[in-house]
Amino acid sequence: MIDTHSHLLDDVFKDDLDECIQRCKDNNVNKIILVGFDRITNSKAVELSKKYDIFYPTAGIHPEEVKDINDLSYLSDFINNNKVYAVGECGLDYHWTKDNKELQKEIFEGQIKLSIDYNLPLIIHSRDAIEDTYNILKKYKGQIRGVMHCYSGSLEMAQKFLDLGLYIGLDGPVTFKNAKEPKRVASNIPLDRLLLETDCPWMTPTPFRGKRNESSYVVYVCQEIASLRGMDCTEIEKITDKNAISLFNI
Numbered sequence: 001m002i003d004t005h006s007h008l009l010d011d012v013f014k015d016d017l018d019e020c021i022q023r024c025k026d027n028n029v030n031k032i033i034l035v036g037f038d039r040i041t042n043s044k045a046v047e048l049s050k051k052y053d054i055f056y057p058t059a060g061i062h063p064e065e066v067k068d069i070n071d072l073s074y075l076s077d078f079i080n081n082n083k084v085y086a087v088g089e090c091g092l093d094y095h096w097t098k099d100n101k102e103l104q105k106e107i108f109e110g111q112i113k114l115s116i117d118y119n120l121p122l123i124i125h126s127r128d129a130i131e132d133t134y135n136i137l138k139k140y141k142g143q144i145r146g147v148m149h150c151y152s153g154s155l156e157m158a159q160k161f162l163d164l165g166l167y168i169g170l171d172g173p174v175t176f177k178n179a180k181e182p183k184r185v186a187s188n189i190p191l192d193r194l195l196l197e198t199d200c201p202w203m204t205p206t207p208f209r210g211k212r213n214e215s216s217y218v219v220y221v222c223q224e225i226a227s228l229r230g231m232d233c234t235e236i237e238k239i240t241d242k243n244a245i246s247l248f249n250i
């Protein structure tokens with residue numbers, strides 16, 4: 001099984017990263033996309049991936065981190081000088097910060113162009129900004145590939161992102177009892193466009209909700225989607241592994 005969106009590089013794992021990785025291996029989670037989101041974590045993703053072969057690093061500027069960025073020459077240089085498997089996470093987030101929408105859009109669009117230039121998939125974060133995210137992405141239809149990470153929108157909106165050729169990444173919220181729409185999305189999107197994620201240390205699935213999330217818990221996301229679709233976990237694993245390998249070239 002593959003966790004296609006992990007932040008095991010976060011400081012909360014600094015004391016037991018080896019144990020976390022061992023739990024992944026014990027649970028048959030054998031590949032992890034290690035997602036950077038600012039200068040520090042992009043470097044950390046690359047460094048940790050040299051040390052642990054389970055990791056595949058990415059580099060990007062998260063919308064909450066755009067304030068210190070004047071242009072994307074840093075990111076372009078970084079991608080040039082380091083082996084990364086995706087651009088991102090990047091995107092739009094109007095949840096906490098609404099007063100820099102134009103800057104967020106500019107930095108997002110710059111990263112879309114970088115992903116096209118470097119022929120890398122995009123990892124797209126969108127929170128309280130789904131229409132703007134879609135309107136920017138659709139300008140690049142036919143040129144982009146990537147994933148709507150931790151997708152939290154409607155099934156109807158998911159269809160529009162699928163029409164752009166994107167994958168849908170689902171995480172812990174799909175396991176929450178009251179999560180009607182994520183369950184509807186998980187039950188209905190085409191399986192060949194589904195990716196499993198944790199977004200750890202956040203988005204912890206049931207039965208560990210409220211505690212720290214970690215990559216080995218991706219099995220709970222898989223189990224829930226399998227049960228929603230009346231399928232075996234191993235079938236979902238097989239299909240989503242294939243999707244992840246093909247999108248990220250891992």
Ligand SMILES: [Zn+2]
Pocket residue numbers: 005007035089199
């Ligand atoms: Zn993330």
